[in-house]
Amino acid sequence: MRATGSLWFAVAQRSFRRYSTYRAATLAGIFTNCVFGLIFCFVYIAVWNQNPDAGGYDRTDAITYVWLGQAMIMTVAVWNGGATDDLAARIKSGDVAVDLYRPVNLLGWYLASDLGRALFHLLTRGVAPTVFGAVIFDLRYPASTLTWVQFAVSAVLAVTVSFGVRMLVSASAFWLLDDTGIKNLAAVLAMFFSGLVVPLVLFPGWTRDLASVLPWASYLQVPADIWLGKHVGGDAWMALGFQALWTLVLLAFCHGVLQLANRKVVVQGG
Amino acid sequence: MANARAYLLLARMWIRVSMSYRTSFVVLTIGQFLISGLDFVAIVLMFTNIDALGGFSLTEIAFLYGGSTLCLGLADLILGNIERLGRRIRLGTLDAMMVRPVSVYVQMCADEFALRRLGRITQGGLVFAWAVHALDIDWTAARLAMVPYLLVFGTAIFLAIFTMGAAVQFWTADSSELANAFTYGGSTLAQFPMTIYPTEAIKALTFVIPITFVNWYPSLFILDRSDPLGLPGAVRFGGPVVAALLAAMAAGIWRTGIRHYRSTGS
Numbered sequence: 287m288r289a290t291g292s293l294w295f296a297v298a299q300r301s302f303r304r305y306s307t308y309r310a311a312t313l314a315g316i317f318t319n320c321v322f323g324l325i326f327c328f329v330y331i332a333v334w335n336q337n338p339d340a341g342g343y344d345r346t347d348a349i350t351y352v353w354l355g356q357a358m359i360m361t362v363a364v365w366n367g368g369a370t371d372d373l374a375a376r377i378k379s380g381d382v383a384v385d386l387y388r389p390v391n392l393l394g395w396y397l398a399s400d401l402g403r404a405l406f407h408l409l410t411r412g413v414a415p416t417v418f419g420a421v422i423f424d425l426r427y428p429a430s431t432l433t434w435v436q437f438a439v440s441a442v443l444a445v446t447v448s449f450g451v452r453m454l455v456s457a458s459a460f461w462l463l464d465d466t467g468i469k470n471l472a473a474v475l476a477m478f479f480s481g482l483v484v485p486l487v488l489f490p491g492w493t494r495d496l497a498s499v500l501p502w503a504s505y506l507q508v509p510a511d512i513w514l515g516k517h518v519g520g521d522a523w524m525a526l527g528f529q530a531l532w533t534l535v536l537l538a539f540c541h542g543v544l545q546l547a548n549r550k551v552v553v554q555g556g
Numbered sequence: 557m558a559n560a561r562a563y564l565l566l567a568r569m570w571i572r573v574s575m576s577y578r579t580s581f582v583v584l585t586i587g588q589f590l591i592s593g594l595d596f597v598a599i600v601l602m603f604t605n606i607d608a609l610g611g612f613s614l615t616e617i618a619f620l621y622g623g624s625t626l627c628l629g630l631a632d633l634i635l636g637n638i639e640r641l642g643r644r645i646r647l648g649t650l651d652a653m654m655v656r657p658v659s660v661y662v663q664m665c666a667d668e669f670a671l672r673r674l675g676r677i678t679q680g681g682l683v684f685a686w687a688v689h690a691l692d693i694d695w696t697a698a699r700l701a702m703v704p705y706l707l708v709f710g711t712a713i714f715l716a717i718f719t720m721g722a723a724v725q726f727w728t729a730d731s732s733e734l735a736n737a738f739t740y741g742g743s744t745l746a747q748f749p750m751t752i753y754p755t756e757a758i759k760a761l762t763f764v765i766p767i768t769f770v771n772w773y774p775s776l777f778i779l780d781r782s783d784p785l786g787l788p789g790a791v792r793f794g795g796p797v798v799a800a801l802l803a804a805m806a807a808g809i810w811r812t813g814i815r816h817y818r819s820t821g822s
Binding site: 308310311313314315317318321322325328329331332333336337340341464466467470471473474477478483484488489490 | 580583584587590591594595597598601602604605606607608609610728729730731732733734736737741744745748752753754757
């Protein structure tokens with residue numbers, strides 16, 4: 287167990303380092319996040335000027351939400367990408383056969399690798415635009431140390447839930463070979479139901495209730511609500527439990543799908 | 557002329573390639589339609605909480621949205637893959653283009669020409685058509701003429717921005733995302749009325765990065781709205797001048813970039 291732990295840590299660490307080599311791309315990405323953050327701030331300011339407590343948020347909540355959203359885009363890899371894309375490519379090329387041979391759990395390997403990537407993206411493409419936003423606008427910050435800790439846990443769970451979803455999408459390549467179509471569809475669902483284009487709290491009536499129980503709510507809405515102090519006391523633990531539950535369900539599902547793939551799939555050309 | 561023929565030939569070849577994977581083509585086109593449509597659904601959702609945004613109604617914003625999306629969509633269809641220049645430089649495949657008897661620019665524009673981008677154009681067109689239908693516009697001849705004017709020069713402005721964003725990659729090979737801030741960012745920005753942005757920002761978007769000439773000024777004329785900056789009315793017809801200036805700049809940067817390029821591997 288101890289050996290596996292340090293292996294996964296090593297995988298995560300190398301994945302972090304791998305992404306850190308794309309410096310110009312990271313800077314360009316941060317710039318783009320800042321531009322989109324600015325645009326959405328002005329849109330949201332106009333919305334909240336019209337309706338000062340739309341969705342139970344005030345103006346400061348809404349502006350903070352914009353920058354949290356920009357921070358989470360790359361961290362949870364809403365547009366796909368990350369370690370799961372490597373898997374899809376390896377399934378297509380047949381290299382996955384080597385992965386299946388290795389005496390390590392495939393799911394754990396890719397999860398560790400994706401967590402390493404997510405940490406890099408959080409520290410660069412997450413923190414930098416948020417600092418930029420904080421310089422220009424008045425933002426709201428977690429009220430207590432406990433809230434900071436809960437937010438940190440929530441951010442990790444956001445990545446694990448999104449990893450579960452992305453892993454299922456990539457694993458579809460075992461059967462479909464080309465996962466482009468499903469990947470696009472998954473990105474559409476993730477963009478919309480994560481609350482990135484419009485906060486889930488603005489969804490009308492039952493659509494809001496529905497969107498808040500789907501896995502994508504874990505990507506942004508739940509961590510943002512914890513950060514903003516919308517979940518306090520037991521509520522915050524419930525919110526984390528919700529994310530943990532989706533993580534477990536999705537990872538169990540991934541495990542099952544990979545087992546099935548292991549048994550059924552004939553690697554191309556063999 | 558020879559360049560136009562070469563472009564069409566290359567584009568036709570890539571269309572035939574994509575048609576040999578017909579299901580994939582259909583799925584990807586529908587995907588583009590949906591992804592692009594979500595932006596508009598988001599605006600509609602916002603309007604379930606408000607009646608007006610920056611003093612503009614949902615239908616007026618639909619008009620702005622449609623115009624901006626159509627211009628970006630058309631420019632993206634014509635040369636969207638030019639942003640892959642950096643990747644071609646890194647892989648060294650740009651060199652192969654340089655020895656062919658066709659302009660590198662034409663080859664890059666037509667590179668993997670993607671007809672699926674009609675998905676975004678269709679979506680923008682539908683929203684635009686709905687706005688025109690729902691708004692009670694007094695269609696004088698001048699206003700009617702302003703619609704093709706908006707589409708032509710708005711697209712031209714985005715073509716120039718795409719080109720500049722790609723040309724920068726001659727110097728910084730992995731910065732393709734920088735261009736996104738100006739192309740997709742510019743289009744997102746122009747989907748909303750400028751009245752929601754601070755005055756300094758509107759000035760910058762008029763005189764520095766002239767995104768407002770894509771659809772804002774033409775739309776003010778068509779919708780018969782006043783200019784928040786109070787600039788002279790002639791500014792509304794500035795599209796051709798701005799497009800020509802940007803095109804000249806884009807051409808200059810591109811040519812300098814090509815001359816600067818010393819191939820990869822050193």
